[in-house]
Amino acid sequence: MPKTPLRLSLLAASAMLASQLVACGGGGSSNGTGQLKFSVADAPVDGATAVVVKFSGVEVKPKNGSALQFDFAAPRTVDLLATASGTPFILLDGVTLDAGEYESVRLKVISDRATTDSYIDLEDGSRAPLFVPSGSQSGLKLNTNFIVPEGGIRAVIVDFDLRHSIVKPTGQEAYTLKPVLRLVDASQIGLIRGTVAASQITAAGCTGDVNTGAGNAVYIYSGSVTTPDDVGGSGAQPLVSSMVKFDAATSSYRYTVAYLPAGSYTAAFTCQARGDDPEANDAITFSTPAAVTIAAGATTTANF
Numbered sequence: 001m002p003k004t005p006l007r008l009s010l011l012a013a014s015a016m017l018a019s020q021l022v023a024c025g026g027g028g029s030s031n032g033t034g035q036l037k038f039s040v041a042d043a044p045v046d047g048a049t050a051v052v053v054k055f056s057g058v059e060v061k062p063k064n065g066s067a068l069q070f071d072f073a074a075p076r077t078v079d080l081l082a083t084a085s086g087t088p089f090i091l092l093d094g095v096t097l098d099a100g101e102y103e104s105v106r107l108k109v110i111s112d113r114a115t116t117d118s119y120i121d122l123e124d125g126s127r128a129p130l131f132v133p134s135g136s137q138s139g140l141k142l143n144t145n146f147i148v149p150e151g152g153i154r155a156v157i158v159d160f161d162l163r164h165s166i167v168k169p170t171g172q173e174a175y176t177l178k179p180v181l182r183l184v185d186a187s188q189i190g191l192i193r194g195t196v197a198a199s200q201i202t203a204a205g206c207t208g209d210v211n212t213g214a215g216n217a218v219y220i221y222s223g224s225v226t227t228p229d230d231v232g233g234s235g236a237q238p239l240v241s242s243m244v245k246f247d248a249a250t251s252s253y254r255y256t257v258a259y260l261p262a263g264s265y266t267a268a269f270t271c272q273a274r275g276d277d278p279e280a281n282d283a284i285t286f287s288t289p290a291a292v293t294i295a296a297g298a299t300t301t302a303n304f
Helices: none
Strands: 003-006 019-023 033-043 050-063 069-079 091-096 100-110 119-122 129-132 140-148 153-161 166-169 175-178 181-185 190-195 217-222 240-243 245-247 254-263 263-270 292-294 299-301
Touching: 033 050, 033 140, 050 091, 050 129, 069 091, 069 240, 091 100, 100 153, 140 153, 140 181, 181 254, 190 217, 190 263, 190 292, 217 254, 240 254, 292 299
Parallel strands: 033 153, 129 175, 190 299
Antiparallel strands: 003 166, 019 069, 033 091, 050 069, 050 100, 050 119, 100 140, 119 129, 153 181, 166 175, 190 254, 217 240, 217 263, 245 254, 263 292
């Protein structure tokens, strides 16, 4: 079915929920216990003024054992854009688990096409439901391994790249969330910050908003990439992306990409992000790519 993408650049939300958790279910055997701190996070959004998701709990699956259920005493409605400053939203704050290897996590959400339990507020002032296929049954699941250390704390963050995950099926009111998720170790991440010259925003062929920065974005690729490609293209695919925003206080265009594991990356800017359909190969033009190295706990600057 044809779909019209909503250009969102998120990574998802955060605050304290531990006091409102009810845990049940069995875990795997272990010689001891450790603690898990589990968060979700987002980045600035292009195209919406609010992205609200209602969470009802979290499931954690040991490699050798039944899933552990951490259900909130009452569903929590979270505006993901309220955490765009880079502080993740804590869903589990140091819960005690058997030490050992875990193989998956699942975010339980309340989301339906016919309701606005979860929803998007658009720039034109309208509100639309945010639908997660099978969300009420299976939630948002991420199959990835992580280890809870005996006598220690494992802090992990789920990185949502909703810019490439939200589409609007033709003829339907609700937007559909098909998220691209990554689980990152909070102790091993850094971020990239920088500015974009006004001449890049106003160059010929640009489709972004000069006044707000909307429609302009910085794409991040793993390793060394000489020819950046769009989402859905046939070439190098971006790991994450983040919109550029106009900072009135400094009269400059700025961006931040957080939650990047330490390592080598390539960053590239485009002023044609509005035309990047995540389900198609689009003719998007990028700036000359820049090599970027991320160190844990550090901020790296990359200007365009």
